Amino acid sequence: MGSKLAExxxxxxxxxxxxxxxxxxxxxxxxxxxxxxxxxxxxxxxxVPENFLSKVLQTLSRRGLIQSHRGVTGGFELSAGGRTxxxxxxxxxxxxxxALNVCVGECGACRRKSRCPAHKVWVEAQEALAGVLRRAxxxxxxxxxA
Amino acid sequence: MGSKLAExxxxxxxxxxxxxxxxxxxxxxxxxxxxxxxxxxxxxxxxVPENFLSKVLQTLSRRGLIQSHRGVTGGFELSAGGRTxxxxxxxxxxxxxxALNVCVGECGACRRKSRCPAHKVWVEAQEALAGVLRRAxxxxxxxxxA
Numbered sequence: 001m002g003s004k005l006a007e008x009x010x011x012x013x014x015x016x017x018x019x020x021x022x023x024x025x026x027x028x029x030x031x032x033x034x035x036x037x038x039x040x041x042x043x044x045x046x047x048v049p050e051n052f053l054s055k056v057l058q059t060l061s062r063r064g065l066i067q068s069h070r071g072v073t074g075g076f077e078l079s080a081g082g083r084t085x086x087x088x089x090x091x092x093x094x095x096x097x098x099a100l101n102v103c104v105g106e107c108g109a110c111r112r113k114s115r116c117p118a119h120k121v122w123v124e125a126q127e128a129l130a131g132v133l134r135r136a137x138x139x140x141x142x143x144x145x146a
Numbered sequence: 147m148g149s150k151l152a153e154x155x156x157x158x159x160x161x162x163x164x165x166x167x168x169x170x171x172x173x174x175x176x177x178x179x180x181x182x183x184x185x186x187x188x189x190x191x192x193x194v195p196e197n198f199l200s201k202v203l204q205t206l207s208r209r210g211l212i213q214s215h216r217g218v219t220g221g222f223e224l225s226a227g228g229r230t231x232x233x234x235x236x237x238x239x240x241x242x243x244x245a246l247n248v249c250v251g252e253c254g255a256c257r258r259k260s261r262c263p264a265h266k267v268w269v270e271a272q273e274a275l276a277g278v279l280r281r282a283x284x285x286x287x288x289x290x291x292a
Contacts, residue, residue, distance in 0.1 A: 011164070011238060011242060011243060012158045012245075012246060012275075013158075013245050013246060013248075013251070014157070014246055014247050022264050023258075047258060087264065087267055091157055096157060098158060099158075100158060100159060116169070116291075118169070118233065118287060121282040121287070125275050125279055128275055128277065128278050129246075129275040132267065132270050132271040133267065144263040145261075145262075
Protein backbone atom coordinates (compact mmCIF):
# COMPACT_ATOMS: atom_id res chain seq x y z
CA MET A 1 0.00 0.00 0.00
CA GLY A 2 2.95 2.31 0.73
CA SER A 3 3.54 3.74 -2.72
CA LYS A 4 -0.17 4.40 -3.23
CA LEU A 5 -0.07 6.71 -0.25
CA ALA A 6 2.79 8.82 -1.54
CA GLU A 7 2.27 12.55 -1.31
CA UNK A 8 1.41 12.91 -4.99
CA UNK A 9 -0.68 9.81 -5.47
CA UNK A 10 -3.79 10.33 -7.53
CA UNK A 11 -6.94 8.28 -7.45
CA UNK A 12 -7.94 6.31 -10.56
CA UNK A 13 -5.43 7.97 -12.84
CA UNK A 14 -5.10 6.95 -16.43
CA UNK A 15 -1.72 5.86 -17.81
CA UNK A 16 0.32 8.28 -19.90
CA UNK A 17 0.02 5.88 -22.85
CA UNK A 18 -3.78 6.11 -22.88
CA UNK A 19 -3.68 9.90 -22.63
CA UNK A 20 -1.23 10.05 -25.55
CA UNK A 21 -3.34 7.64 -27.61
CA UNK A 22 -6.30 10.05 -27.38
CA UNK A 23 -4.08 12.94 -28.53
CA UNK A 24 -2.79 10.87 -31.47
CA UNK A 25 -6.27 9.85 -32.58
CA UNK A 26 -7.56 13.45 -32.43
CA UNK A 27 -4.55 14.65 -34.42
CA UNK A 28 -4.92 11.99 -37.13
CA UNK A 29 -8.68 12.62 -37.29
CA UNK A 30 -7.95 16.29 -38.02
CA UNK A 31 -5.90 15.42 -41.15
CA UNK A 32 -7.20 15.29 -44.73
CA UNK A 33 -8.51 11.80 -45.62
CA UNK A 34 -5.69 9.76 -47.20
CA UNK A 35 -2.92 11.88 -45.73
CA UNK A 36 -0.13 9.82 -44.11
CA UNK A 37 1.49 11.46 -41.13
CA UNK A 38 5.05 10.63 -40.07
CA UNK A 39 6.12 9.80 -36.52
CA UNK A 40 8.15 13.03 -36.10
CA UNK A 41 5.17 15.05 -37.31
CA UNK A 42 2.80 13.30 -34.88
CA UNK A 43 5.34 13.64 -32.05
CA UNK A 44 5.52 17.40 -32.59
CA UNK A 45 1.76 17.80 -32.82
CA UNK A 46 0.90 15.78 -29.72
CA UNK A 47 3.99 16.81 -27.75
CA VAL A 48 5.15 13.30 -26.87
CA PRO A 49 8.71 11.90 -27.24
CA GLU A 50 9.07 9.78 -30.40
CA ASN A 51 10.31 6.64 -28.64
CA PHE A 52 7.31 6.50 -26.31
CA LEU A 53 4.97 7.47 -29.13
CA SER A 54 6.11 4.47 -31.22
CA LYS A 55 4.76 2.06 -28.63
CA VAL A 56 1.41 3.86 -28.55
CA LEU A 57 1.23 3.82 -32.37
CA GLN A 58 2.02 0.09 -32.42
CA THR A 59 -0.81 -0.61 -30.02
CA LEU A 60 -3.34 1.56 -31.87
CA SER A 61 -2.29 -0.18 -35.08
CA ARG A 62 -2.58 -3.67 -33.57
CA ARG A 63 -6.06 -2.76 -32.29
CA GLY A 64 -7.08 -1.68 -35.81
CA LEU A 65 -7.68 1.99 -35.04
CA ILE A 66 -4.90 3.31 -37.26
CA GLN A 67 -3.06 2.06 -40.35
CA SER A 68 0.67 2.10 -40.83
CA HIS A 69 2.24 2.48 -44.29
CA ARG A 70 5.93 1.78 -44.84
CA GLY A 71 8.37 3.42 -47.24
CA VAL A 72 9.22 6.96 -48.24
CA THR A 73 5.57 7.91 -48.68
CA GLY A 74 4.73 6.02 -45.49
CA GLY A 75 3.20 7.18 -42.25
CA PHE A 76 0.08 6.74 -40.20
CA GLU A 77 -3.58 7.44 -40.91
CA LEU A 78 -6.84 6.47 -39.25
CA SER A 79 -8.32 3.15 -40.33
CA ALA A 80 -11.95 3.06 -41.45
CA GLY A 81 -12.91 1.84 -37.97
CA GLY A 82 -10.77 4.50 -36.33
CA ARG A 83 -12.86 7.26 -37.92
CA THR A 84 -15.91 6.53 -35.80
CA UNK A 85 -14.47 5.70 -32.40
CA UNK A 86 -15.16 7.38 -29.09
CA UNK A 87 -12.64 8.39 -26.44
CA UNK A 88 -13.76 5.38 -24.42
CA UNK A 89 -12.91 3.00 -27.26
CA UNK A 90 -9.44 4.53 -27.65
CA UNK A 91 -8.73 4.27 -23.93
CA UNK A 92 -9.98 0.69 -23.79
CA UNK A 93 -7.89 -0.22 -26.84
CA UNK A 94 -4.84 0.77 -24.82
CA UNK A 95 -5.65 -0.49 -21.36
CA UNK A 96 -8.49 -2.95 -21.55
CA UNK A 97 -12.07 -2.55 -20.35
CA UNK A 98 -12.86 0.20 -17.89
CA ALA A 99 -13.33 -1.20 -14.39
CA LEU A 100 -13.29 1.18 -11.45
CA ASN A 101 -13.51 -1.77 -9.09
CA VAL A 102 -13.37 -5.53 -9.59
CA CYS A 103 -17.12 -5.87 -9.04
CA VAL A 104 -17.86 -3.72 -12.10
CA GLY A 105 -15.21 -5.24 -14.33
CA GLU A 106 -15.87 -7.61 -17.20
CA CYS A 107 -15.73 -10.73 -15.06
CA GLY A 108 -17.56 -8.92 -12.21
CA ALA A 109 -15.78 -11.06 -9.65
CA CYS A 110 -16.87 -10.23 -6.11
CA ARG A 111 -18.95 -12.63 -4.06
CA ARG A 112 -20.17 -9.76 -1.83
CA LYS A 113 -21.83 -8.07 -4.83
CA SER A 114 -25.44 -8.99 -4.14
CA ARG A 115 -25.40 -7.73 -0.54
CA CYS A 116 -22.74 -4.98 -0.68
CA PRO A 117 -24.33 -1.51 -0.47
CA ALA A 118 -21.32 0.04 -2.27
CA HIS A 119 -21.77 -2.14 -5.36
CA LYS A 120 -24.62 -0.12 -6.86
CA VAL A 121 -22.62 3.09 -6.28
CA TRP A 122 -19.72 1.56 -8.23
CA VAL A 123 -22.10 0.63 -11.05
CA GLU A 124 -23.54 4.15 -11.16
CA ALA A 125 -20.10 5.82 -10.92
CA GLN A 126 -18.68 3.70 -13.70
CA GLU A 127 -21.65 4.32 -15.95
CA ALA A 128 -21.45 8.08 -15.33
CA LEU A 129 -17.76 8.09 -16.25
CA ALA A 130 -18.04 5.72 -19.21
CA GLY A 131 -21.07 7.63 -20.53
CA VAL A 132 -19.14 10.89 -20.85
CA LEU A 133 -16.21 9.14 -22.56
CA ARG A 134 -18.54 7.17 -24.85
CA ARG A 135 -20.35 10.31 -26.02
CA ALA A 136 -17.04 12.03 -26.88
CA UNK A 137 -16.39 11.12 -30.50
CA UNK A 138 -12.80 11.52 -31.72
CA UNK A 139 -14.07 13.01 -34.99
CA UNK A 140 -16.06 15.69 -33.12
CA UNK A 141 -13.06 16.56 -30.97
CA UNK A 142 -10.90 16.87 -34.08
CA UNK A 143 -13.43 19.29 -35.60
CA UNK A 144 -13.33 21.37 -32.42
CA UNK A 145 -9.54 21.44 -32.52
CA ALA A 146 -9.51 22.69 -36.12
CA MET B 147 3.57 0.20 -21.32
CA GLY B 148 3.84 -3.59 -21.52
CA SER B 149 2.26 -4.54 -18.23
CA LYS B 150 -0.64 -2.16 -18.78
CA LEU B 151 -1.54 -4.12 -21.87
CA ALA B 152 -1.73 -7.45 -20.10
CA GLU B 153 -4.79 -9.52 -20.92
CA UNK B 154 -6.55 -8.66 -17.68
CA UNK B 155 -5.60 -5.03 -17.41
CA UNK B 156 -8.42 -2.77 -16.38
CA UNK B 157 -8.77 0.90 -17.05
CA UNK B 158 -8.74 3.33 -14.10
CA UNK B 159 -9.07 0.65 -11.47
CA UNK B 160 -9.05 1.51 -7.82
CA UNK B 161 -6.57 -0.12 -5.43
CA UNK B 162 -7.71 -2.96 -3.22
CA UNK B 163 -6.88 -0.83 -0.18
CA UNK B 164 -9.36 1.88 -1.20
CA UNK B 165 -12.06 -0.70 -1.89
CA UNK B 166 -11.50 -2.27 1.54
CA UNK B 167 -11.52 1.14 3.22
CA UNK B 168 -15.05 1.76 1.92
CA UNK B 169 -16.17 -1.64 3.25
CA UNK B 170 -14.64 -0.90 6.67
CA UNK B 171 -16.28 2.51 6.92
CA UNK B 172 -19.70 1.11 5.99
CA UNK B 173 -19.32 -1.68 8.55
CA UNK B 174 -18.28 0.68 11.36
CA UNK B 175 -21.09 3.09 10.43
CA UNK B 176 -23.58 0.26 10.88
CA UNK B 177 -22.53 -0.33 14.51
CA UNK B 178 -24.18 1.18 17.60
CA UNK B 179 -22.59 4.54 18.53
CA UNK B 180 -19.78 3.98 21.05
CA UNK B 181 -19.28 0.32 20.12
CA UNK B 182 -15.64 -0.63 19.59
CA UNK B 183 -15.07 -3.29 16.98
CA UNK B 184 -12.00 -5.54 17.04
CA UNK B 185 -9.78 -6.23 14.04
CA UNK B 186 -10.84 -9.91 13.76
CA UNK B 187 -14.50 -8.85 13.88
CA UNK B 188 -13.98 -6.24 11.13
CA UNK B 189 -11.93 -8.72 9.06
CA UNK B 190 -14.78 -11.23 9.17
CA UNK B 191 -17.43 -8.66 8.32
CA UNK B 192 -15.61 -7.07 5.39
CA UNK B 193 -13.96 -10.30 4.19
CA VAL B 194 -10.41 -8.98 4.13
CA PRO B 195 -7.31 -10.69 5.60
CA GLU B 196 -6.35 -9.19 8.99
CA ASN B 197 -2.78 -8.28 8.01
CA PHE B 198 -3.88 -6.24 5.02
CA LEU B 199 -6.77 -4.77 6.96
CA SER B 200 -4.41 -3.43 9.62
CA LYS B 201 -2.73 -1.16 7.09
CA VAL B 202 -6.07 0.16 5.89
CA LEU B 203 -7.18 0.79 9.49
CA GLN B 204 -3.93 2.63 10.23
CA THR B 205 -4.46 4.92 7.26
CA LEU B 206 -8.12 5.63 8.07
CA SER B 207 -7.06 6.36 11.64
CA ARG B 208 -4.22 8.65 10.56
CA ARG B 209 -6.66 10.52 8.30
CA GLY B 210 -9.01 11.03 11.23
CA LEU B 211 -11.93 8.98 9.88
CA ILE B 212 -11.82 6.31 12.59
CA GLN B 213 -10.61 6.14 16.18
CA SER B 214 -8.50 3.39 17.65
CA HIS B 215 -8.76 2.39 21.31
CA ARG B 216 -6.14 0.16 22.90
CA GLY B 217 -6.52 -2.43 25.65
CA VAL B 218 -8.93 -5.24 26.42
CA THR B 219 -11.97 -3.09 25.72
CA GLY B 220 -10.20 -1.64 22.68
CA GLY B 221 -11.12 -1.65 19.04
CA PHE B 222 -12.15 0.74 16.31
CA GLU B 223 -15.08 3.10 15.91
CA LEU B 224 -15.88 5.97 13.57
CA SER B 225 -14.59 9.36 14.64
CA ALA B 226 -17.02 12.29 14.74
CA GLY B 227 -15.74 13.37 11.31
CA GLY B 228 -16.02 9.84 9.97
CA ARG B 229 -19.78 9.78 10.59
CA THR B 230 -20.51 12.29 7.86
CA UNK B 231 -18.11 11.32 5.07
CA UNK B 232 -18.89 10.34 1.51
CA UNK B 233 -17.41 7.46 -0.46
CA UNK B 234 -15.30 10.00 -2.32
CA UNK B 235 -13.76 11.27 0.91
CA UNK B 236 -12.91 7.74 2.03
CA UNK B 237 -11.28 6.89 -1.31
CA UNK B 238 -9.33 10.15 -1.33
CA UNK B 239 -8.20 9.56 2.26
CA UNK B 240 -6.55 6.37 1.03
CA UNK B 241 -5.18 7.39 -2.34
CA UNK B 242 -5.10 11.15 -2.60
CA UNK B 243 -7.25 13.40 -4.76
CA UNK B 244 -9.13 11.89 -7.65
CA ALA B 245 -7.42 12.74 -10.97
CA LEU B 246 -8.39 10.78 -14.07
CA ASN B 247 -5.70 12.59 -16.00
CA VAL B 248 -2.91 14.99 -15.01
CA CYS B 249 -4.79 17.95 -16.50
CA VAL B 250 -7.68 17.47 -14.05
CA GLY B 251 -5.52 16.74 -11.00
CA GLU B 252 -4.91 19.13 -8.13
CA CYS B 253 -1.95 20.82 -9.77
CA GLY B 254 -3.63 20.66 -13.21
CA ALA B 255 -0.25 20.41 -14.92
CA CYS B 256 -0.60 20.24 -18.70
CA ARG B 257 0.47 23.11 -20.91
CA ARG B 258 -1.83 21.87 -23.73
CA LYS B 259 -4.89 22.38 -21.51
CA SER B 260 -6.21 25.61 -23.04
CA ARG B 261 -6.17 24.27 -26.62
CA CYS B 262 -6.64 20.51 -26.11
CA PRO B 263 -10.16 19.42 -27.16
CA ALA B 264 -9.95 16.40 -24.85
CA HIS B 265 -9.42 18.52 -21.75
CA LYS B 266 -13.08 19.53 -21.35
CA VAL B 267 -14.09 15.87 -21.73
CA TRP B 268 -11.72 14.94 -18.92
CA VAL B 269 -13.21 17.69 -16.75
CA GLU B 270 -16.75 16.48 -17.47
CA ALA B 271 -15.86 12.78 -16.98
CA GLN B 272 -14.15 13.45 -13.68
CA GLU B 273 -17.01 15.56 -12.40
CA ALA B 274 -19.55 12.87 -13.40
CA LEU B 275 -17.55 10.22 -11.54
CA ALA B 276 -16.74 12.34 -8.49
CA GLY B 277 -20.36 13.53 -8.29
CA VAL B 278 -21.72 10.00 -7.87
CA LEU B 279 -19.09 9.16 -5.24
CA ARG B 280 -19.64 12.48 -3.41
CA ARG B 281 -23.40 11.93 -3.17
CA ALA B 282 -22.91 8.44 -1.69
CA UNK B 283 -22.81 8.99 2.07
CA UNK B 284 -21.26 6.21 4.14
CA UNK B 285 -24.02 6.60 6.75
CA UNK B 286 -26.74 6.10 4.10
CA UNK B 287 -24.99 3.02 2.72
CA UNK B 288 -24.75 1.58 6.24
CA UNK B 289 -28.49 2.09 6.74
CA UNK B 290 -29.14 0.25 3.46
CA UNK B 291 -26.90 -2.60 4.56
CA ALA B 292 -28.79 -2.98 7.85
